[in-house]
Amino acid sequence: MVRRPVAAALALAAAALGAWVLWGWLWPDEAARVKAAADRLARTVTALAEPGGGVGQLAALDDLRELLAEDVVLDAPRRSLRVDGRDAVLALAAASASGGRRGVLSFTDVGVTVAGDAQSAAVTATAQVSGRGADGRAELDAFEVELEFVRAGGTWLLRRARTVDVLR
């Protein structure tokens, strides 16, 4: 039989944990908001590549536009790829989606550092793209990325995305 003080302590600990979780859910800090922006970006890119095209793709492109800063830069040195500006990035995204490449993009091991003025944030993460190849076999591509977000009108927008060359 569990003694009363122990039971009380366990109940108090459970209540404190629940309160802490609820607090974080109701009033997320800026780092959590930046991470949410990154997750939304991943979901939008994934939606862009879903089969069917047409209206769904247009809606996804519209969503993507709202997540990008006007001066956004995509930089992938190992692939000799650099794209400057939101319109160029959207054009690339539309072309990639039309090219038939399908996959689910997600970010793991996400680390967020918000600047002191809370107007910019640096994110490190592992980007995973999972899907099926032409032969039907499951494929996974993973690479490290550095993202920079800036705050505009209360919303975190992607300003820069750069792949990190882990193997030089």
Next chain:
Amino acid sequence: MLASIWLGANPRRTLARGLALVAVSLVLFGVVLKPIRASGVSMAPTHEPGDLLLCYALAYRSSGPARGDVVAIRLAGPGVVMVKRVVGLPGEAVRIASGVVEIDGVPLDEPYVRRRQPWTYDEVRVGADEYFVIGDNRSMAMPLHDFGRVDRRRILGRIVW
């Protein structure tokens, strides 16, 4: 009676043993031997997609990786890692000619490589805190295969299973 069925004649001892087992497992598989699910074909045929691997995280506490070691390399964190084989050690010159890895000009014997494409890779010098890593699958096109010099600090441990 139900408790006796599940917990035996001495429930307290059974619970204590269960907790001890959980604690040991957490330490063993959380700190010492980290499970990794292989994905991708760069280490085939040594490790095929779907294989369950174990990374010994304490392997390099007192010394660095040795040539031939299969290691886990972290990306942004430990959640997703690359698995590659060490072929070049700090200070060595590595190049690939006609699919054969050469270390300081000497061809490397690699019995784990089954088939090779005639890769060509210009010589690079491995830094003092670096290792040259590459996958075992040399039958794939070189642009599709990630390999090169990696910072020592990114190596999480040695694949032992």
